[in-house]
Amino acid sequence: MCTQSYILHTKTNILFIINPISGGRVKLAIPDFIDRYLDKDKFNANFVFTEYVGHAAELAEEASNKNFDVIIACGGDGTINEVAGKVLKYNKVLGILPLGSGNGLARFLKIPKNIRYALSIINRLKIEEIDTGEFNEKCFFNLAGLGFDAHLSAIFSKDKKRGLSGYVKLGLQEVFNYKAETYLLEIDGKQYKRKAFAISFANSSQYGNDVYIAPNASVKDGLLDVCIIKPFSILKLPVLSYVMLKGTAETSDMVEIIKGSHIKITRQNDGAVHVDGEPLQMGKVIEVTVKPLSLKVLVP
Numbered sequence: 073m074c075t076q077s078y079i080l081h082t083k084t085n086i087l088f089i090i091n092p093i094s095g096g097r098v099k100l101a102i103p104d105f106i107d108r109y110l111d112k113d114k115f116n117a118n119f120v121f122t123e124y125v126g127h128a129a130e131l132a133e134e135a136s137n138k139n140f141d142v143i144i145a146c147g148g149d150g151t152i153n154e155v156a157g158k159v160l161k162y163n164k165v166l167g168i169l170p171l172g173s174g175n176g177l178a179r180f181l182k183i184p185k186n187i188r189y190a191l192s193i194i195n196r197l198k199i200e201e202i203d204t205g206e207f208n209e210k211c212f213f214n215l216a217g218l219g220f221d222a223h224l225s226a227i228f229s230k231d232k233k234r235g236l237s238g239y240v241k242l243g244l245q246e247v248f249n250y251k252a253e254t255y256l257l258e259i260d261g262k263q264y265k266r267k268a269f270a271i272s273f274a275n276s277s278q279y280g281n282d283v284y285i286a287p288n289a290s291v292k293d294g295l296l297d298v299c300i301i302k303p304f305s306i307l308k309l310p311v312l313s314y315v316m317l318k319g320t321a322e323t324s325d326m327v328e329i330i331k332g333s334h335i336k337i338t339r340q341n342d343g344a345v346h347v348d349g350e351p352l353q354m355g356k357v358i359e360v361t362v363k364p365l366s367l368k369v370l371v372p
């Protein structure tokens with residue numbers, strides 16, 4: 073594990089990239105709030121709101137080329153994905169203000185939802201390096217996956233209402249009709265054939281909202297947890313929900329977890345995948361790898 077602190081001779085240029093729609097929360101007052109609690113002796117702060125999907129990545133790229141050393145993703149895992157992809161590319165430092173619906177990576181890193189406390193973490197400038205994943209060359213930082221989770225994220229992204237309740241409602245509508253598929257997996261050279269409801273590749277332990285798919289996952293072990301949710305009778309949905317909320321999914325016979333660093337997955341058809349909850353379409357064959365300790369993040 074590598075922990076560093078900046079020795080500050082001059083002020084650090086910091087950019088807050090704010091997603092106005094994440095978490096279903098209005099954020100017009102956020103810049104004033106940040107301005108009040110950010111340490112002005114350490115930082116020159118700038119703020120910008122995103123205007124469309126992909127804009128956070130463009131803004132982070134621009135900022136990296138303009139002397140910003142620390143870039144803060146103010147949103148959920150989708151916003152972090154866009155910002156962190158560029159932070160990783162330009163070897164900058166990522167900060168997080170958890171303003172999303174699920175906030176999976178922020179929860180895993182113990183960054184509080186209370187913005188004042190989250191800002192106190194930024195003020196301390198304590199940096200750690202974490203693993204990052206690649207899903208057919210698309211970076212991810214929390215979770216990527218296919219099957220039901222990918223199907224749901226594709227539908228959720230078209231929904232105007234964000235937030236936890238909308239997600240749960242949609243999930244319950246869709247779970248009844250979703251059909252499990254057969255996948256061929258190669259994990260660090262070993263072959264597996266599995267029929268699955270969903271498969272997640274977990275860098276952190278959770279989807280968000282403290283729903284744990286991979287309770288023993290670590291962002292520092294150079295490994296991903298391949299979490300296979302087996303096909304199940306709808307009557308067992310409460311059991312599956314219970315073990316995920318309790319953080320005991322690995323003990324359930326409905327879930328199989330295999331750790332690995334080089335994974336190839338072959339499915340029956342092209343279709344939906346998700347990276348950090350954002351929907352994408354990919355082909356039948358997907359390669360998943362991990363870059364150990366590759367991203368610098370501000371942590372408590």
Ligand SMILES: Nc1ncnc2c1ncn2[C@@H]1O[C@H](COP(=O)(O)OP(=O)(O)OP(=O)(O)O)[C@@H](O)[C@H]1O
Nearest residue numbers: 094095122123125147148149150151172173174175
């Ligand atoms: N101005 C905007 N209008 C519409 N979509 C936007 C805008 N700015 C960013 N986005 C998109 O919003 C999406 C959702 O963002 P994000 O994932 O951060 O929030 P969330 O889904 O509420 O939280 P979480 O992923 O933690 O559950 C991302 O795909 C992002 O590209």
